[in-house]
Amino acid sequence: MQPTVDLTNCDREPxxxxxxxxxxxxxxxxxxxxxxxxxxxxNCQALTGLPTNTxxxxxxxxxxxxxxxxxxxxxxxxxxxxxxxxxxxxxxxLPLGDQSWYLxxxxxxxxxxxxxxxxxxxxxxxxxxxxPLLNKTxxxxxxxxxxxxxxxxxxxxxxxxxxxxxxxxxxxGYDRVMIYRFxxxxxxxxxxxxxxxxxxxxxxxxxxxxxxxxxxxxxxxxNLVRLLVDVDAPRVPIYPVQYADQGRPxxxxxxxxxxxxxxxxxxxxxxxxxxxxxxxxLYRGELWGLIxxxxxxxxxxxxxxxxxxxxxxxxxxxxxxxIRKDDEDEQFSHMLNQREQQLYHQMLADWDIVQGLTKxxxxxxxxxxxxxAALLFENKLYTLGHTPADSDIQAxxxxxxxxxxxxxxxxxxxxxxxxxxxxxxxxxxxxxxxVLSREMNEYLIWFKPxxxxxxxxxxxxxxxxxxxxxxxxxxxxxKSFDKWEQLVRNRSEPWRQVxxxxxxxxxxxxxxxxxQKANQIxxxxxxxxxxxxxxxxxSYTISHDLRTPLSSIKSYTEIYLEDYGETMPxxxxxxxxxxxxxxxxxxxxxxxxxxxxxxxxxxLSMESLAVKPxxxxxxxxxxxxxxxxxxxxQIGNTPPLLGDQTMVTQVFSNLLSNAVKYSRLTPKARIxxxxxxxxxxxxxxxxxxxxxxxxxxxxxxxxxxxxLDSAVTYEGYGVGLAIVKRIMSRHRGKVWFDSSPMYxxxxxxxxxxTNQPASSL
Amino acid sequence: xxxxxxxxxNIDEADIFKxxxxxxxxxxxxKIIMSGTEAIDYLLQQGTHQGQxxxxxxxxxxxxxxxxxxxxxxxxxxxANNRTRYMPMVVYSTSDSPKDMRRAFDLGAxxxxxxxxxxxxxxxxxxxAIEFWLTQNHxxx
Numbered sequence: 001m002q003p004t005v006d007l008t009n010c011d012r013e014p015x016x017x018x019x020x021x022x023x024x025x026x027x028x029x030x031x032x033x034x035x036x037x038x039x040x041x042x043n044c045q046a047l048t049g050l051p052t053n054t055x056x057x058x059x060x061x062x063x064x065x066x067x068x069x070x071x072x073x074x075x076x077x078x079x080x081x082x083x084x085x086x087x088x089x090x091x092x093x094l095p096l097g098d099q100s101w102y103l104x105x106x107x108x109x110x111x112x113x114x115x116x117x118x119x120x121x122x123x124x125x126x127x128x129x130x131x132p133l134l135n136k137t138x139x140x141x142x143x144x145x146x147x148x149x150x151x152x153x154x155x156x157x158x159x160x161x162x163x164x165x166x167x168x169x170x171x172x173g174y175d176r177v178m179i180y181r182f183x184x185x186x187x188x189x190x191x192x193x194x195x196x197x198x199x200x201x202x203x204x205x206x207x208x209x210x211x212x213x214x215x216x217x218x219x220x221x222x223n224l225v226r227l228l229v230d231v232d233a234p235r236v237p238i239y240p241v242q243y244a245d246q247g248r249p250x251x252x253x254x255x256x257x258x259x260x261x262x263x264x265x266x267x268x269x270x271x272x273x274x275x276x277x278x279x280x281x282l283y284r285g286e287l288w289g290l291i292x293x294x295x296x297x298x299x300x301x302x303x304x305x306x307x308x309x310x311x312x313x314x315x316x317x318x319x320x321x322x323i324r325k326d327d328e329d330e331q332f333s334h335m336l337n338q339r340e341q342q343l344y345h346q347m348l349a350d351w352d353i354v355q356g357l358t359k360x361x362x363x364x365x366x367x368x369x370x371x372x373a374a375l376l377f378e379n380k381l382y383t384l385g386h387t388p389a390d391s392d393i394q395a396x397x398x399x400x401x402x403x404x405x406x407x408x409x410x411x412x413x414x415x416x417x418x419x420x421x422x423x424x425x426x427x428x429x430x431x432x433x434x435v436l437s438r439e440m441n442e443y444l445i446w447f448k449p450x451x452x453x454x455x456x457x458x459x460x461x462x463x464x465x466x467x468x469x470x471x472x473x474x475x476x477x478x479k480s481f482d483k484w485e486q487l488v489r490n491r492s493e494p495w496r497q498v499x500x501x502x503x504x505x506x507x508x509x510x511x512x513x514x515x516q517k518a519n520q521i522x523x524x525x526x527x528x529x530x531x532x533x534x535x536x537x538x539s540y541t542i543s544h545d546l547r548t549p550l551s552s553i554k555s556y557t558e559i560y561l562e563d564y565g566e567t568m569p570x571x572x573x574x575x576x577x578x579x580x581x582x583x584x585x586x587x588x589x590x591x592x593x594x595x596x597x598x599x600x601x602x603x604l605s606m607e608s609l610a611v612k613p614x615x616x617x618x619x620x621x622x623x624x625x626x627x628x629x630x631x632x633x634q635i636g637n638t639p640p641l642l643g644d645q646t647m648v649t650q651v652f653s654n655l656l657s658n659a660v661k662y663s664r665l666t667p668k669a670r671i672x673x674x675x676x677x678x679x680x681x682x683x684x685x686x687x688x689x690x691x692x693x694x695x696x697x698x699x700x701x702x703x704x705x706x707x708l709d710s711a712v713t714y715e716g717y718g719v720g721l722a723i724v725k726r727i728m729s730r731h732r733g734k735v736w737f738d739s740s741p742m743y744x745x746x747x748x749x750x751x752x753x754t755n756q757p758a759s760s761l
Numbered sequence: 762x763x764x765x766x767x768x769x770x771n772i773d774e775a776d777i778f779k780x781x782x783x784x785x786x787x788x789x790x791x792k793i794i795m796s797g798t799e800a801i802d803y804l805l806q807q808g809t810h811q812g813q814x815x816x817x818x819x820x821x822x823x824x825x826x827x828x829x830x831x832x833x834x835x836x837x838x839x840x841a842n843n844r845t846r847y848m849p850m851v852v853y854s855t856s857d858s859p860k861d862m863r864r865a866f867d868l869g870a871x872x873x874x875x876x877x878x879x880x881x882x883x884x885x886x887x888x889x890a891i892e893f894w895l896t897q898n899h900x901x902x
Contacts, residue, residue, distance in 0.1 A: 547855050547878065552773035555880035559780060562880075580879075587878045 015215055019249035020235035020259035022228065024301060025117035027238060027257055028060075029250055032081065032112040035060040035074050039111075039243060039250055041257075043236045047096070047116070052239045065116075066096045073103075077112070080105060086112075091304040102304045109243070109251035117256065119303050143171060147313055151320045160324075161192035164317050165291070168310060169194040172277060172302050174293035178202055179281075181289040184494065185209055186217065191289075199296070211267070217287050220280045223253055225311045228260055228276045230299035231268045235259040256304070275300035277307075279314040283321055291317075329498065336502040339366050344509040351517070353510055357444075358382050367506060368499035370446035372427055377442050387447055388424035395420065397443055400433060407507065409433040410500055412448070415490035422490065425450040430492025432500065434507045436514070444510070446503070448492035532601070539597050546590055554583040592719040596704065599726050604644040611652075611684070612638040615673055618653055622660050629669060631660065636674035641682040641751040647727045648751075654720040655686045655747050661714055663690030666742070681733070683750040692741030701737065724749070763902075764789035764895055766818035768800040768835060769853075770827050774876075781884045789895055792818070797830035801838045804845055817848070817902035820894040822874075825854040825861060833868055840869040848902065849894055 021027045021041050029039040040055045048055060048063050055063065060077075063070045073094075080086035091102035094116065104115045147167050154160035161179045169177040176195040180188045186209035193203045212220075220226075236259075243250035252258040268276065275295040281288045291314055302310070339362060347356030354377055357364040365373045365384040372387035376397060381390050388396070399418050400409060412430045415422040421429070430448030557579050565573065612635065619633045633656070641648070656671065663669035672687045693701060693708060700706040702725040705718040724747075728735045732752050739745040769775050775793050782788050794800045800823070802808035806815060821839070825832035832852060839845045851872045852865045862873050874890065877883055894900075 548771055548774065548876075551855070551876065551878040551883075552771075552777070554878055555777050555883060556773075558880035559777070584878075 014248075015261050016219055016253045016258075017243075017249040017251050018235075018259050018261065019241055020237055021115075021252070021255070021257040022230070022259050023233045023236050024229045024299075025115055025257045027116075027255065028055075028114040029111040029238075029243070030060055030114065032107060032110075035077065035112075037063075039238050039240065041236045042239050056240065065094075068094060068096065073114075076103075077105070077114075081112075104256060104304055106254050108254050109246075111243075111250065113250075113252075113255060115255060115257050117304065118301070143167075144309065144312060144316075148316060151316060157321075157324060158192065160317075160320060162194070164313065165192045165194040168279075168291055168293065168313060171306065171310060171313070172293055172300075174275075174277060174295045174300060175199060175297065176202070176294040178292045178294070179289060180207075180292050182217075182287060186212070186214075188212065188289075219253060220278070220290070221282065221285075221287055223258075224280045224282075224314065225256075225307050226258075226260075226276075226278045227256060227302055227307060228268075229301050231265055231274050231276075233299070256307070272296060274298055277302055277310070279310055281314055281321065282318050283325065288318070288321065332496070333498040333502075336367060336498060337505075340502050340506050340509075343367065343506060347509065347513050353377060353513060354380075354382055358384060364444065364506070365446075367502060368432065368446055368495070369493065370430075370432065370448055372447035374445045374447070375443075376445075377436070379441070385447075386427045386449065388421075388427050392420070392424055393445065396428075396431075396445075397441070400435075400443075401438060404433075404435075405438075407435050408500060408504055409435070410495045412494040413491045415450075425490055429490055430495065432495050432503055434503055434510075436507065436510060444503075444507070448495075450490060451492055452489060535597065536601065539594055547587065550583055550587055550590070554580060554587075557583070589717055592717045596719055596723050596726065599647065599650070599723050599730070602647075604647065604730060606642055606644060608640050609643055609645060609648055610638075610640055611648075611675060614649055615652060615656075618649070618656055622656055626660060629664070630667065631663070631669040631671070633660075633671045634673070636672065637676060638673075639675045639677045639682050641675075641684075642753065643731050643733075643751055647730065651724050651727050651749060652684075652686075654724050655749070658720060658747075659686055659688035659690065659745075661690075661716070662692075662745075663688045664714075666690055677753075679753075681750045681752050683748055685746050685748050687744055687746040689742065689744055692743070692745040693737065693739040694741065695739060698737075702735070762790060763792055763816040763818045764820065765791040765891070766800070766804070766821045767791055767793045767853075768795075768797065768821065768823045768827065768832065769793060770795045770824065774824075777880060777883055778887065780880075781887045784884070785888065785891070789891055795828075797827040797832065797835050799829075800835050801830060804835075804839055804848070805842055817845070819900055819902055820849050820851060820890075822851050822853045822890075825852060825856055825865070833864060836865065836868045836870055847900070849898065849900055851890065851894065 023043065025041075026044050026047050027039075027041040028037055028044065030037050036057060036059050037055050040052050042052045044050075044052045044055060047065050050063065059070070061070045061074045065073065076092060077086075080089055080092075083089070087106045090104045090106075092105070094101050094103045096116070099118060101116050101118055104117065106113055147164075150163045150167065151160055154163055165177045165179050168174075176199055177193065178190045178195075179192040181191045182188055188207045188209075188211065190202045190205050193201055195201060238250060241249060271294075273294045273296060275298070277293040277300075279291040279293075281290060291310070342362055343357060343364060346360050346362070347353050350356045350359075354375065357375060363373070363384050364375065365371075370385070372383070372385040374384075374387050374393045375382045376393070381393060383390070383393070387393065396418065399420075403417075410430075410432045411417055414429055414431045415425045426449055428447035429450035432446040434444040436442035436444060557576055561568075561573070561576055568576075615635050615638065619635065623631065623633065652673075656673075659671045660669075663671065666689055668689075670689050673684065674687070675682065675684045677683065697708050700708060702721050703718075704722040706722075707716060707718040725735055728749055734750045735747065737745065737747045767775070767778055769778070775795070778791075778793070782791060794803060798808075802810045803815060804817070804821070806813060821835075823832040823835050827835075830838075832854065836850050836852075839848055839850060846869075849871045850869065851874060852870050853874045853876060854861065855876045857875050865873055872890075874886060877886060
C-alpha cells in the first residue's frame with residue numbers, strides 16, 4: 001500500500017496512527033480490564049499459530065505465544081497493572097522459542113498495548129565499525145557515568161555536542177550520528193557529527209523545514225526515541241484496520257514498533273539510509289534538536305535497554321543545554337539590565353534623554369549587540385556607531401509609520417521587508433525600533449550589519465516538491481541530497497528576546513522621564529505666568545505710585561520758582577534747575593522701563609507691512625529735530641515684511657534715532673537704510689558713519705541699561721537697543737551689527753517670512 | 762452751584778490743582794473728594810449724604826487709582842444712575858495704559874486726560890479742560 005499525499009494534506013498526514021508496525025516485532029492491543037484482544041499485528045500468526053483474524057475478541061488467557069501460555073502473560077500483566085505505572089517495569093523478558101524477547105507494555109488510547117521485540121543480536125549484522133567495542137562490555141552505569149563526566153568537562157557547547165555524538169555512536173554502533181538543531185523557521189542544521197571515515201560528513205549542512213513536517217515535530221516532543229530497524233522491510237498491517245469504534249486506526253504515538261510514513265521511507269531510501277534512530281532534544285519543553293543516527297550497511301536494531309540509555313543521554317544533554325543556556329542567558333540578561341539601569345541613571349542625572357543616552361562612555365549602543373544606533377528626538381537625529389545616512393534613517397522611519405503601529409518593531413532581515421535598505425545592509429540588515437511617540441516623531445533605533453553566510457543545504461531547499469508523472473504536484477521526498485550552496489544575504493544576527501525586553505524597559509524609562517519633564521515644564525510655565533502677573537502689577541505701581549510723587553517734586557520746584565524766582569540768588573536758581581533736570585531724568589527712566597516691559601507683554605498683531613511710508617515718516621520727524629546739520633537719510637529698497645505695525649515702527653525709530661544721535665559730531669552725516677530678502681527672511685540694514693561701537697564691548701550693546709564708554713557724552717538710557725532686541729525676538733527675528741567706528745556702523749534686523757510670533761513674555 | 766468735582770486721594774496733586782485754579786482770572790467753584798466711595802455717595806446722594814440736596818458739578822475729574830472704590834467704580838455707578846448718567850466724567854490719571862483707557866471709555870467716560878509730570882504742563886491742561894467743559898460744553902446738572 002502506497003498512499004499518495006498531495007500538497008493540500010501534506011502537513012496533516014496522521015503519522016501517529018499509520019495502521020502499520022515494523023516487521024521485526026509483534027503488537028497486540030487488548031482491553032486493560034478484561035484482557036480481550038481488540039487488535040493484533042498481522043504477523044501474530046507466527047507467534048500464536050492462529051490466523052490473526054481469529055485472535056480478535058479472544059481473551060489473552062486463551063492463546064499461547066509459542067510455548068508461553070497466555071495465562072502466564074495475564075498473570076504478569078495483572079501484577080504490572082496493579083502498580084499504577086506498568087511502563088516503569090519495562091521491559092519484561094519473555095522467552096519465545098529459543099530466544100529471549102522483550103515485552104514492552106504501555107497504556108494509551110484506551111488500550112493496553114503489548115509490543116514484543118527481539119534482542120538486538122537477532123537482527124544486527126556484525127559491526128564493521130572502527131569504534132572500540134567498549135559498548136559490548138561496558139555496563140550501562142559505567143557508560144552513563146563517563147558520559148556525565150564528559151558533559152561536565154566540555155569547555156564549549158560545540159565540544160559537548162561533539163562528545164555526545166561520539167558517545168552515542170559508540171553505544172549504538174550506527175555509521176553516522178548527527179546532532180541536528182532546529183532554527184526559528186524550523187529548518188535544520190547539522191551542528192555536530194560522528195561518522196565512519198568512509199562517509200562524507202554532513203556537518204554544517206542545512207535541511208529545509210519541510211524535511212521534518214510539523215506533525216512529526218509534535219510527535220517528537222512526546223515520543224522521545226524513534227527506532228526504524230529496516231527501511232527496506234515491508235510494513236506489517238494491524239488487524240482490523242479501524243480501532244474499536246473510533247473510526248480510525250490505533251494511536252501508536254508511544255509505540256516503539258510504530259511504522260513510519262511511506263514518504264519518510266522514500267526520503268531515507270533516496271538518501272541511501274537503511275536504518276535510523278532519532279532521539280529528541282528538548283529545551284524548556286520545546287524541540288531544540290535531534291540526535292539522528294543513520295546506518296547504511298544493513299538493518300540495525302537497538303534493543304529496549306540500550307534505547308533507554310540513549311534516551312537518558314539525550315535527557316542529560318537537554319539538561320546540560322538548559323543549564324548552559326540559562327547560565328549564558330542569565331549573564332547576558334544581567335549585563336543588559338545593569339546597562340539599562342545605568343542609562344536610566346544617566347538620563348535622570350543629566351535630566352536629559354539625549355545627553356544621558358549619547359554623551360557618556362556608556363551609550364544606548366551598548367544596550368544590546370547592535371553596531372549602530374539612531375535617536376530621533378525633538379526633531380533632531382543623533383547617531384552612534386555604524387548607521388545608514390541621516391536621510392536614509394528618516395525615510396526608514398516614514399516607512400515604519402506605514403507598516404507598524406506597535407511600540408516596538410524588530411527584524412533580522414530589513415532589506416527583505418524594505419527594499420531601499422539593501423543599499424545600506426552593511427550597516428542595517430537588522431533593526432530594532434522603539435517608538436517613543438508617533439505624534440512627536442520620536443524613535444530610537446538599533447542597527448545590526450548584514451551577516452553574509454554561505455549555507456550548505458542537503459539538496460536544493462527550494463525544491464522539496466517534485467511533480468508527479470501525471471504532472472500534478474505531489475508531495476514527494478527529495479531525490480537529490482547533493483550539497484547545494486546558498487549565499488544568504490540581507491540578514492543579520494537575530495535579536496534575542498532579552499535584548500528586546502531590555503529595549504522595552506528603556507522605552508518605559510524614557511517615557512517616564514519625558515512625562516516628568518513635561519510636568520516640570522508645565523509647573524514652570526505656571527510659575528512664569530504668576531511671575532508675569534506680578535510684574536504687571538509692579539509695572540502699574542511704577543506707573544502710578546512712583547511717578548506721582550516725582551511729578552509733585554517737579555511741580556513744587558516750578559511753583560517755588562514761579563513765586564520766588566525773581567528774588568532768588570543765581571546759585572539757588574541753578575540748584576533748582578538741577579532738581580528739575582534730575583526729576584525729568586528719573587521720569588524718563590521710569591517711562592522707558594514701562595515701555596520695555598510693555599513690548600514684552602503686548603500681543604502682536606501680525607500683518608504684511610509696507611516699510612517705505614513708515615521710514616519716510618520717521619525720516620521727516622527725525623530731520624525736523626536736526627536743523628542746521630549736514631545730515632541725509634537715504635532710503636533704498638524697501639521690501640514688505642511681516643510684523644506688528646507698532647513694534648516694527650519702534651524698531652526702525654530706535655535704530656534711526658541712534659544713527660542720528662551718534663553721528664551728531666560727524667561733519668557729513670550719512671545714514672542709509674537698505675532692505676533685501678532671501679527665501680526665508682527679509683533683512684534691513686541701517687548704516688551710519690557716526691562714532692560706532694568698539695567691538696570689544698559688543699556683548700553689552702543689547703543689554704538693558706548698558707551704555708558704552710563712547711556713548712557717555714550722549715543723552716540716553718540704555719533702553720533703545722534692548723527694546724529692539726526684545727521686539728525682534730518676539731518676531732522670531734534677529735538683530736546684529738557690525739561696526740568700524742567713524743566709518744560705517746550697520747545694524748541688521750531680519751524678519752522671518754513665515755511667522756508664528758513668539759508667545760508674549 | 763458747583764463747577765468741578767475733583768476726585769483725588771493724593772494731597773500734593775490736590776494742592777497743585779488748587780494752586781492752578783487760584784491763579785485763573787475767574788476761578789471756577791470746585792470741591793475735592795479724596796475717596797471713591799465718598800464721591801459716589803456724594804453724587805448719588807446716598808450713605809452719609811442721604812437726603813441732602815447737594816450741588817451737582819458741571820464736570821467731574823476723576824483719578825483712577827483711589828482707596829476703596831476706584832475711579833472706574835465711580836464712572837460705572839454714575840452712569841448707572843438716571844439722574845447722573847449724562848454727567849461729564851473726565852478721567853485724570855497718570856496711567857497711560859491702553860487697557861485702562863479702553864476700560865474707562867467702555868464704562869462711559871467722556872474724556873481721558875493723562876496727568877503730566879510738571880506744574881506748568883498740569884496748569885496748561887487744567888486750564889484747557891475748564892475752558893472746554895465749563896465754557897464751550899453745554900450741560901446743565
